[in-house]
Structure formats: structure tokens, C-alpha cells
Amino acid sequence: MAMIELTGAGKSYGSRCVLRGLNLAVNEGEFVSVVGSSASGKTTLLMIACGLLPPDAGSVSISGQPVTDFAPGAAIVFQNYSLLPWLPAIENIRLAVEGAFPLWTAAQHRDQAEKYLHMVGLGTAGAKRPSELSGGMRQRVAIARAFAVEPSLLFLDEPFGALDALTRATLQQELARMCSEAARPVTTLMITNSVDEAILLSDRVFALSRGPGASLSDPVAVDIPRPRAANMIMREEAAVRIRARLFNPAPVEVAAHVHASA
């Protein structure tokens, strides 16, 4: 049974249809990405999938249960970090741990937060406020905050979108490592605008067509063995093939749209 399942899900803002007829299934332990250009409704898709935004049409279920609020056992990394600026890095993580494990003692909360801050390589920066950290460091804190609740479901909303290329490459590798070392198997849905990032990290990739009224392509399986190195993946034949299929997903509407604008 699919962990995350969207069936015919759609969303409109007023008369503007953003997403329609989305069908998406993520199996347990799988890493699935959705690639789309900016302003195509990617973030809306993720917000619907994780339960922060109710869909207008269709349904969303997690482990077979219809979703009404943010899914239990889930964690999310937002594009703009979304750390609370008035709390030091460690407190940002601890707050999440407290919410996820209300029965733990204060010392356990503290230890868990420190453990995950160390895991993202920021062991000495715990007392700093987000404004004193670089973009990459902030996103590390956000990733630590997500993993510290030991999620079974992970939602990533363009987690590296705001970072420079070098930081982005490092953090992609760290994310892959965190996923493989997680306390329990993590089912992940990631939204990104980078096809290479999707190929590097995912088991399957969907392409989201251009909005308005964006819809999903059929998934493309990424059959490249792990661990994958970013510089290798650029040249790998399988990757080239996947990239070609993602760039030309060829649902009817998209093709028509291209012709119309040409």
C-alpha cells in the first residue's frame, strides 16, 4: 500500500486553477521527487500532500487514512528555512523534539537536539540565532530539525533552492546520508526545480507540467545504484535517458501548449 497517495487532487485560488487531476503514489521507504519550473504550483502540491493545505478536488491519504491535518510522524523542510528567528539554532530543534516526544524528559529533549545538530556538522553553532548563520547553515539546522523528530515521512520543499551551487551539492550528499542513516526508514517526497538533484536523490521522479492547471507526468524510475556521486550522474547514460524523458514528458496538454506558443 502506498504511504502517500494523491488521487485526482486539484487546487484553485479563486478562478485560477493551479493544479488539477494529480495522481501520485509514494511507497514506503521510497524517495520520490516532483520536478517543475518555478511558479508551476510545486509548493502547493507539497502543501496538499503533507496536509497543510486541503485540496479542492480529489483526495489525499497517508497510510490509507484521509489527511485532515499535518500528517502524524511527518516532518517538513521548507524552502525558506522557516526557523524561528528569535530562538537559537539548538532551541529551534529542541522545540520540534518536544512536540514530537512529549513524554521525554527535558534532558532527553536536549540530548536529541544536540545529537542532530552535531549530525549536520553544526555542533558548535547551537547558541547562534538564525540571523547569525549563513543560508547553508540555516538549511542544515532546518534539516536537523526535520530529522530530529525521527520522522517516517519527510516532505522537502525545494530544500536547497535558495543556496549557491557548491553548498547545494554538499547538502544534497548530506541529505542522502541522513536518509540512509535515519532511525527508521523514511518515505520522502521532494519538490525541486533541478532535474539533476531529483535524479541524484530519488527512486522515481515525476515532472509537473507548466501551470496554470498543472498536472503530473508518468513517473520515471531512476535505476542508478546508490551511493550516487553528483559528478558521475551528469555523465551516466541512464541519467541522460531519464533527463531526456523528463524534459519531454509529452502529456497532450503540454505538447499543445508548446505548439501554441511557438
Place this chain on the structure above:
Amino acid sequence: MKSRLVAMSYSLVGVLLVCGVWALLSSVVAPDLPSPLKTWEESRLYILSPWEKRGEMDQGILRMAAYSLVRVAKGFLLAIMIGAPLGFLLGSSPVFHRMFDPTIQVLRPISPLAWLPLGLILFRQSEPAALFTIALCSMWPTVINTASGVRSIPQDYLNVARVLRLSRWKKFTNVWLPATLPYLFTGFRLSLGIAWLVIVAAEMLTGTPGVGGFLWQEYNSLIYSHILLCILTIGIVGFVLDRLMGMAEARLRSV
């Protein structure tokens, strides 16, 4: 440093010019208006021994100002203790907002001179009536700013609170309160300004010792220079209060 000196000397020139106009007015068109020099001569006792208490309504100017400040502090505290929670309710609940916003908009422009008689009827004593008036008049900026602060908490932070499954109390202390704090302080600053404005009216009508009460008494005793002394004191104290709140506000915004 140098530009600062220049700026200060400009301010000084401005003050001197205003004093010049004042002197001119008193000697040419308004003979009842005491000149700056006469004001100083008749007020120096109050300024040079500012803490002296010679009688109930005959005390040094700082002592009078202190009475007023204590009264303002009480009224202001009452105002923010009611105003801030009311603002939070108003900002967080659309239903509550619908229900009470029109009433608040109607109550807001009512002058202290209108509330005070009602306070006197209700409490039959001048002190609680004065506090009632100060609180009722100065509460609104805190209410309105807090409410708008709550309404403008970024959706990101609200999402974080939801995603982290914060309890109501934790959501309040870790997200709502810190996110609204700058708005809250803007409200406090405006409220304090109004509270200080109201104090004079309240003291004038109740005849209690304080700058406003002193002003009214000296008007009745025809010592006009003391009226000017009071006016200047009210202005300077109000300015200092605003500056202090502004500093607190700036410190909060920098976090």
C-alpha cells in the same frame, strides 16, 4: 561627531528663536502672557528645589511630575493589562473581531473629558476615576496594534507551529508572542503617549496634586507663569517617555 554638534547647535538656535517670539508676543500683543524671563523668575523656586513639599498643592515641579507619573504608570499598566489580551483575542479570532471591532471603533475617539465624569459617578473618588479614564483612553492603540500584529504573523511561522505540533501554550510563547512583540511595543508607546495626555485633563478636573492639578490651581490663583512652567514640564516629560519607549522598541526590533 562634528555633524552632531552642528545639529545640536541648530536645535539650540530653534529653541532660542521660539523664546524670542514668546518674549515678543508677551511684550507686544499679549500682555497677560508672562515673558520667558518673568516665567523663570517666578518659577525658579519650583525648579531649583524640585523635591520640596511646602503644602499640598505647593510642591517642587519634579515632585509634582512624579505624582503624575505614578498615576500614569498605574493607568497605563491597567490599560496594557486589559489591552494586550484583548488585542490577541481580536487578532486571532475573526468572530471576536466581527463582534467587537465596531464597538472599539466607537469607543476609541471619546475624549477623556467625557469619560471622567462617568468615572466620578462610578467610583465616587477622584483617584480611581482618574485611573479609569487614563486606562480607557490609552488602551486602544495597544488593542489595535496587538490585533494587527497577530494578524500579520507570517504564514511560515504559523506553518512551523503546526508542523512542530506545538501545544497552545507553546505556540503562544514561542511563536505568537515573539512575532507580535514589535507591534505590541509600538502599541505600548502610543498608549503611553495618550496616557500622559490624559493625565493633565484628569488632574485638572479632579484637583489632585500633580502637574495637571498644579496647572489648574495656578490658573485659578492667577499665577500665569506657573501655567507655562507646567506646560513645559508636561512637554519635556512626555518627550522623555516617548524616547525611552522608542529605545525599548528599537532594541526589540533589532532581535
